[in-house]
Amino acid sequence: MDSAPLIRDEEVFLRMNLAERIQHWLLISTFFFLIVTGLPLFFYDVKFFKLLLPTGRSFYVRGIIHRVAAVLMIANLVWHLFYAALTRRGRDNFKEMLPRWKDVKDAIELFGYNVGLTRFLQRRGIGKKFFQKHPYWLFEKHPLYGRYNFVEKFEYWALGWGSLVMIFSGFFMWNVELSLRLFPLWVHDIFIIIHGYEAILAFLAVIIWHMYNVHLSPEVFPMSKVWLTGKITGQELRLLHPLEYEQVLEERRKTLSAEAL
Ligand code: HEM
Known part of the structure; x- marks a missing residue:
C-alpha cells in the first residue's frame, strides 16, 4: 500500500516538547558544572588541575x-519524576522507555548485523544447512525500532541509576558528620571512591557513547537537532523509528476509514 499521502517526508512530528527539552538542557548544564568542578578534585595530583585551582579561594568556590x-x-530529577507520573505524555514516554525482551533481541540482532560474521561464514559455504534451516541467524536486516531503541533506553536507565548513586554518595560526602555517625570510616571512604569513579564512568559514557549517538553516528551526523527544536521529520520517523511510524500510519488509516463510513 502507498503510504506517501498519509505521512509526508517533510511533515513535522514533535519528539521532545518544551518541558522535556528544558529538563534535558538543565541536565546538560548541571552535568557540565558537576564534572568541571568535581574532576579537578579527583585528579588533584595532575599539574593542570592544580593550575586551574591555584588558591584556597578558587578551591572553595x-x-x-x-x-x-x-x-x-x-x-x-524530581521534576522529571513528577512529569513522568502526573502528565499523560510523561506516562506514555515512561512506558515506552521500559525495557522489553525485544530490546535484548534487537541488541543481539544489531550486533550480528554489524559484525556480519554469520553472513561471511555462509558465503564461504560454512554451516550451509544450518543457515538454510535457520535464516534468522544470518542477521540480514537491521532491527526495526519503535519510539525508543535499546541504546536510548539503556542510556536513560543508566542515567537514572547513575544519578541515584551520585546523589546517595554525594549526600554523605556533603554531610560528613552524619555519615560518620551512621557508618564506619571505611564505608564513608567507599562513598568517596564510588562517587569519583562513577563520575568518570558517566563522563566517558556521555562524551564517547552519547555524543556518538547524537552527533557522529551516520544516521544523524552532524547533529540531531531534536534537543533544540524538539522536532523530527516524517522521513526521520520512518528511517529511525519505523515501528512508531507504522503506528501513526495505522491510526491515520483507521481515522480515514472511520470518516469514510
Ligand atoms: C553526575 C553528577 C556528579 C558528578 C559527575 C560529580 C563528580 C564529582 C567528583 C569527580 C568529585 C571528586 C571525588 C573525589 O575527590 O574522589 C566530587 C566530589 C563531591 N561531590 Fe559530586 N558529582 C556529582 C553529583 C553530586 C551530587 C548530586 C552531590 C550532592 C548530593 C555531590 C556532592 C559532592 C561532594 C560534597 C563532593 C566532595 C568534595 C567537594 O566538592 O567539596 N556530587 N563530585
Missing part, C-alpha cells in the same frame, strides 16, 4: 558551584 549544581540536578 569550586565546592560551592558543585553543591549548587548538585541541588539543581536533584530538583531537575
Whole structure:
C-alpha cells in the first residue's frame, strides 16, 4: 500500500516538547558544572588541575558551584519524576522507555548485523544447512525500532541509576558528620571512591557513547537537532523509528476509514 499521502517526508512530528527539552538542557548544564568542578578534585595530583585551582579561594568556590549544581540536578530529577507520573505524555514516554525482551533481541540482532560474521561464514559455504534451516541467524536486516531503541533506553536507565548513586554518595560526602555517625570510616571512604569513579564512568559514557549517538553516528551526523527544536521529520520517523511510524500510519488509516463510513 502507498503510504506517501498519509505521512509526508517533510511533515513535522514533535519528539521532545518544551518541558522535556528544558529538563534535558538543565541536565546538560548541571552535568557540565558537576564534572568541571568535581574532576579537578579527583585528579588533584595532575599539574593542570592544580593550575586551574591555584588558591584556597578558587578551591572553595569550586565546592560551592558543585553543591549548587548538585541541588539543581536533584530538583531537575524530581521534576522529571513528577512529569513522568502526573502528565499523560510523561506516562506514555515512561512506558515506552521500559525495557522489553525485544530490546535484548534487537541488541543481539544489531550486533550480528554489524559484525556480519554469520553472513561471511555462509558465503564461504560454512554451516550451509544450518543457515538454510535457520535464516534468522544470518542477521540480514537491521532491527526495526519503535519510539525508543535499546541504546536510548539503556542510556536513560543508566542515567537514572547513575544519578541515584551520585546523589546517595554525594549526600554523605556533603554531610560528613552524619555519615560518620551512621557508618564506619571505611564505608564513608567507599562513598568517596564510588562517587569519583562513577563520575568518570558517566563522563566517558556521555562524551564517547552519547555524543556518538547524537552527533557522529551516520544516521544523524552532524547533529540531531531534536534537543533544540524538539522536532523530527516524517522521513526521520520512518528511517529511525519505523515501528512508531507504522503506528501513526495505522491510526491515520483507521481515522480515514472511520470518516469514510
Ligand atoms: C553526575 C553528577 C556528579 C558528578 C559527575 C560529580 C563528580 C564529582 C567528583 C569527580 C568529585 C571528586 C571525588 C573525589 O575527590 O574522589 C566530587 C566530589 C563531591 N561531590 Fe559530586 N558529582 C556529582 C553529583 C553530586 C551530587 C548530586 C552531590 C550532592 C548530593 C555531590 C556532592 C559532592 C561532594 C560534597 C563532593 C566532595 C568534595 C567537594 O566538592 O567539596 N556530587 N563530585
